[in-house]
Each structure stands twice: as C-alpha cells, then as structure tokens.
Amino acid sequence: MSKRMTETQIVSILKEAEAGIPAKELCRKYGIASSTFYKWRSKYGGMEASDVKRLKELEEENRRLKQMYADLSLKAQMQEEIIKAIAPVPERKVWAQELQAQYDVSIAVSCQVVCMSRTAYYYKPKLFDDSEIVDVLNELTDKHNRWGFPKCFKRIRKLGYSWNHKRVHRVYTALNLNLRRKSKKRLPTRNPQPLSVPNALGHTWSMDFMSDRLHNNIRFRTFNVIDDYNREGIRH
Structure with missing residues (x-):
C-alpha cells in the first residue's frame, strides 16, 4: 500500500x-x-x-542527470581511445590550435578535448647541428669509397668522436652513402644456333666421357667418339 x-x-x-x-x-x-x-x-x-x-x-531529475553524465563519460572515453589510436601528436596539436582560434578556449581545455598533455603541446624538438658529422663522413667515404657504415662508424670512434650510432646512421643515409649490395654478374644473352645435320660420313663427330661400374665394383671411364651421320662408334 x-x-x-x-x-x-x-x-x-x-x-x-x-x-x-x-x-x-x-x-x-x-x-x-x-x-x-x-x-x-x-x-x-x-x-x-x-x-x-x-x-x-x-x-528524478538528479537520476536522469547522473545517467546522462555516465553516457557522456562513456562516449568521451571511447572518443579518447579513437583519437589516441588514429591521430599522432603533431596532428592533435594542430587540432588544439584550431579549437583555440575558433571557440576562444584556453590551451588546457583544447588539449583536454584532443586528448593531449600540455607538456606535449609545448614540446619543441631539439635541432642538432650535424655539419661536423657530414664533413667527417664525406672525408671517410672519399678516401675509402668501398667502406660501409660499420667501418665508417668504427673509424669515427677511433678518431675520438662520441656521437650516437643512430644519429650517425641517420646522417649517413640522408647523404645517400649507402653502398649498393653486390649482385650476381649476369651473363649476356646469347642466341643459340641450330645444330647442323651432316649429309655424309666423316663430316661431324660427337664426343664425351662416360663412366660405369663392373660387377666387382671396379669403376672405369671411356672416351666415346660417334659419327653424327650414322651414329657409328668410331673410338671407345
């Protein structure tokens, strides 16, 4: 009741x-x-x-608002996972700047919308001066034009430079100093000529070595010469 x-x-x-x-x-x-x-x-x-x-x-209104908040929170979480999966950090930074210009929001709000930390937003990559590495690599490859990267890097270390091998390899590939792999020497194409058919005895002969084994396991070899006209064995 x-x-x-x-x-x-x-x-x-x-x-x-x-x-x-x-x-x-x-x-x-x-x-x-x-x-x-x-x-x-x-x-x-x-x-x-x-x-x-x-x-x-x-x-009742509070219950509906809680349900709406739960639904919006779930949607926001799914959107965050999708953005992180498909958009790299530089692209998200561009989105954040567009939101700031279009909606007049703060950097913190725009970064939160595009799922990006403010540390990543303010980060500026360090630009290294690789001119010295370029000079050293060019000098080594000019003197030793058959050296690959491993030998060049070992010589750089012997010269007293402490550059990281990844950095040196990046400059090495940017200069297109990679040596081509040795390929097998290809034989020139030849046009095979058709075999001539002899018209008389003693015109052409075919010869080859053959080997066989006797019943007592003794091996022997023969040198066979056959006339191409009548296939007669001339010498065995």
Whole structure:
C-alpha cells in the first residue's frame, strides 16, 4: 500500500505522528511497515506536501542527470581511445590550435578535448647541428669509397668522436652513402644456333666421357667418339 501513497498522504501520516499518535497505530491503520514509516519520517519530516513533491522531482531529475553524465563519460572515453589510436601528436596539436582560434578556449581545455598533455603541446624538438658529422663522413667515404657504415662508424670512434650510432646512421643515409649490395654478374644473352645435320660420313663427330661400374665394383671411364651421320662408334 505504501507504493500507492501520494505526497499528500505521506505528509498527512507524518502530521498525525507529530500530533502524538503512536507509530504502531499509524502503521496498522494505513497498512504500512514500521521501516517504511521511519524512512518517511527521516526523509520527509517537517515538510509540506508541495515540498515532498518537489523533492521527488529533484530526485528524478538528479537520476536522469547522473545517467546522462555516465553516457557522456562513456562516449568521451571511447572518443579518447579513437583519437589516441588514429591521430599522432603533431596532428592533435594542430587540432588544439584550431579549437583555440575558433571557440576562444584556453590551451588546457583544447588539449583536454584532443586528448593531449600540455607538456606535449609545448614540446619543441631539439635541432642538432650535424655539419661536423657530414664533413667527417664525406672525408671517410672519399678516401675509402668501398667502406660501409660499420667501418665508417668504427673509424669515427677511433678518431675520438662520441656521437650516437643512430644519429650517425641517420646522417649517413640522408647523404645517400649507402653502398649498393653486390649482385650476381649476369651473363649476356646469347642466341643459340641450330645444330647442323651432316649429309655424309666423316663430316661431324660427337664426343664425351662416360663412366660405369663392373660387377666387382671396379669403376672405369671411356672416351666415346660417334659419327653424327650414322651414329657409328668410331673410338671407345
């Protein structure tokens, strides 16, 4: 029955309790549980019916706002994962600058929207002067034109330079000093000539070595000469 109680009925029951009627009697009279009565009194005690109605409306609105916040939070989290997966940091920095110009928001807000830290936003890459490395590499490759990167780098270390091998290799490849791999020498294409057919004996011969094995496992070789006209064996 408590579920069918209106705000006016709840306030009326609480007014009767304030007037001195015992709680047990009110529970028996209106068919409600004692726990429900004490819950109403702790929640709506001293309030009018309009106040109770307004409180319920606020509770419902609060519930809807919480649900909306949960949905928006989930969507924002999914968008953040997608942005991090598909957009590199330089591109996100451009997006943040566009948001600042279009919506007049702060750097912190724009960085938060594009899922980027302010440290990454303000970061400026250090530009190294590689002119000395270029000079050393050009000098080495001019003197030793068949050296590859490993030999060049070993010689650079022997000369006393402490440059990182990745930095030296970056400059090395930027100068197009990579040596081409040795490829197998390709034989020139030849046009095979058709074999001539002899018209008489003793015109052309074919010869080759042959080997075989006897029944007692003794190997032997023969030199065979055959006339190409009648396939007659001339010498074995």
